[in-house]
Amino acid sequence: MSNNDTFIQKLRCSGLRPTKQRIKICKTLFDRNNTFHFSIADLAKILESKSSRKISLATIYNTIHSFKKKGYIKEISITSDKNYYDTNVSNHHHFFNESTNELIDLHDDDVEKVRLKKTLPGKKIKSIEILVKIANNK
Amino acid sequence: MSNNDTFIQKLRCSGLRPTKQRIKICKTLFDRNNTFHFSIADLAKILESKSSRKISLATIYNTIHSFKKKGYIKEISITSDKNYYDTNVSNHHHFFNESTNELIDLHDDDVEKVRLKKTLPGKKIKSIEILVKIANNK
DNA sequence: CAATAGATTAGAATATTTCTAATCTATTTT
DNA sequence: AAAATAGATTAGAAATATTCTAATCTATTG
Ligand SMILES: [Mn+2]
Ligand SMILES: [Mn+2]
Ligand SMILES: [Zn+2]
Ligand SMILES: [Zn+2]
Numbered sequence: 001m002s003n004n005d006t007f008i009q010k011l012r013c014s015g016l017r018p019t020k021q022r023i024k025i026c027k028t029l030f031d032r033n034n035t036f037h038f039s040i041a042d043l044a045k046i047l048e049s050k051s052s053r054k055i056s057l058a059t060i061y062n063t064i065h066s067f068k069k070k071g072y073i074k075e076i077s078i079t080s081d082k083n084y085y086d087t088n089v090s091n092h093h094h095f096f097n098e099s100t101n102e103l104i105d106l107h108d109d110d111v112e113k114v115r116l117k118k119t120l121p122g123k124k125i126k127s128i129e130i131l132v133k134i135a136n137n138k
Numbered sequence: 139m140s141n142n143d144t145f146i147q148k149l150r151c152s153g154l155r156p157t158k159q160r161i162k163i164c165k166t167l168f169d170r171n172n173t174f175h176f177s178i179a180d181l182a183k184i185l186e187s188k189s190s191r192k193i194s195l196a197t198i199y200n201t202i203h204s205f206k207k208k209g210y211i212k213e214i215s216i217t218s219d220k221n222y223y224d225t226n227v228s229n230h231h232h233f234f235n236e237s238t239n240e241l242i243d244l245h246d247d248d249v250e251k252v253r254l255k256k257t258l259p260g261k262k263i264k265s266i267e268i269l270v271k272i273a274n275n276k
Numbered sequence: 277c278a279a280t281a282g283a284t285t286a287g288a289a290t291a292t293t294t295c296t297a298a299t300c301t302a303t304t305t306t
Numbered sequence: 307a308a309a310a311t312a313g314a315t316t317a318g319a320a321a322t323a324t325t326c327t328a329a330t331c332t333a334t335t336g
Contacts, residue, residue, distance in 0.1 A: 016315095017300090017301060019316080021315085041292095056317040056318075057292085058294080058316070058319095059316055059317060061293065061294075062294095062315075062317090063315095075217065075218055077217055078215055079213065079215055080221035081324095083218035106256065110254065110255050111254055112252070114249065114268060115249070116249055117247070117248050122275050123273065124275055125270060126236060126271040126273055127271045128268060128271075130252060131266075131267050131268075132263060133264040133267075134261040134262065134264060135264055136260065136261060137260050137261065137262055154283095155331090155332060155333080157283095157284065157331085159284085160284090178324090179323090193286090194285065195323085195324090196285070196287075197284080197285055199325075200284075200285075277336100278335105278336090279336085280336100281333090283331080284331070287327095287328095288325105289327095290323100290325070291323080291324070291325085292321100294320080294322085295318105296316105296317100296318095296319085296320095297316105298316085299315080300313105300315070301312105301314070301315085302311105302313085304309105304311075305311085306310090
């Protein structure tokens with residue numbers, strides 16, 4: 001259970017002003033035991049349910065974009081109809097359960113290291129990530 | 139250079155009526171030598187430039203959705219701001235050039251086969267795909 | 277070659293994302 | 307320490323993107 005000051009500090013450190021809206025969003029995203037995979041709609045719904053004062057959807061977008069830019073979260077694209085963000089910002093792989101729309105982290109030691117045989121001259125590799133789509137049996 | 143009849147047949151085979159709109163879209167997508175990676179906006183622009191009669195954007199969406207359902211194309215999600223479709227419907231990997239927004243197919247023999255050490259009981263694997271993000275040097 | 281049932285199109289409605297004027301925050305000046 | 311200023315942030319409005327559904331088109335039946 002982090003207190004507000006933790007988040008105020010975190011925000012100040014990266015040059016973001018610790019506004020009420022941002023602190024609330026930090027609490028929702030980071031005051032958790034596990035990685036959180038969420039869409040903007042998920043986040044808006046949670047904020048609405050717990051918040052007294054409404055945070056405008058535009059502000060949620062603004063905040064998520066600046067948190068992404070600052071490296072607090074990363075974007076995960078799976079399907080066209082729902083975009084996800086991830087509080088685990090490391091380079092990592094995912095299971096995506098198509099039956100439940102659930103996203104699950106894979107750890108590095110769950111997968112043999114990916115070996116590319118092809119290289120592209122004049123290009124540098126920024127990330128290599130695997131997406132394993134799964135479905136419930138039956 | 140395929141003629142219209144090829145596409146009319148293709149459409150009829152999967153139970154889709156060969157309308158003018160669908161034939162034009164087939165020509166644009168499949169009358170090519172190479173895999174085509176495109177967004178709805180890309181496709182709309184091409185259709186607009188070559189077409190005499192305008193195809194409504196709603197129809198482009200409808201058609202792309204039914205072509206996807208019939209397995210003519212597959213969806214590739216890379217970033218939240220642009221969704222891609224791919225005329226290569228096989229399970230395959232991609233390079234994505236973040237400097238140019240270009241998507242390039244990787245062939246199976248360009249990558250060592252992915253080995254998962256972790257399995258999920260009660261789930262079946264539908265696909266395993268790698269996304270390699272790259273950028274131009276300098 | 278109607279009449280009918282069902283599929284398809286595309287304008288209208290809705291949903292998502294971005295833009296920007298008004299507000300708020302932090303810093304500087306008096 | 308209060309007021310002025312510069313710049314950051316919020317959130318309603320505008321713009322884009324996607325889906326819905328009434329009107330139209332296509333294929334089948336008699
Ligand atoms: Mn979208
Ligand atoms: Mn999208
Ligand atoms: Zn993750
Ligand atoms: Zn491809």
